[in-house]
Amino acid sequence: MNQLYLSSSDKKIFLELFSNRKPLNIYYFHRKYLFSPAQISRFLRTYCRKGIVKFLDDKVYLTEYGLRWIIRNRYAIFLSQRCNHWDKIPEDWKIEENK
Numbered sequence: 001m002n003q004l005y006l007s008s009s010d011k012k013i014f015l016e017l018f019s020n021r022k023p024l025n026i027y028y029f030h031r032k033y034l035f036s037p038a039q040i041s042r043f044l045r046t047y048c049r050k051g052i053v054k055f056l057d058d059k060v061y062l063t064e065y066g067l068r069w070i071i072r073n074r075y076a077i078f079l080s081q082r083c084n085h086w087d088k089i090p091e092d093w094k095i096e097e098n099k
Contacts, residue, residue, distance in 0.1 A: 004076040009039045010047075013060075014077050018070050023059035 006014070012033055016024060026044070029035045044060060047053045052066035062070065070077060 004073055006077060007039075009033065009035050010043055011077055013040075013043055014070060017053065017060065017062050018067075021062075023056075023061035025059050026055075027058070 009029075013029055013035075016029070016032075026040050029040055030037070044053070044055050047066070048055055051063055052069050053060050054063055
């Protein structure tokens, strides 16, 4: 099975596009989430190439294919969470506190 990798910025942009169902100005993502121009342009380059989004007149929107793609990958986009290995403290590093 192909595992889908999406950055947290990708997920937020997809959530906004899916929720709004209308074209959104790319500056909206910078204002709301403080995404850098590099993050936004990487998203556009990656997903325009795949036919998932279109970019026209400074606005980005989901294509019909993109809407179906999001529904098909909804778990990976909206529900999955990354395993952050640094969140887990190894047992041998833990110290018992004196009570």
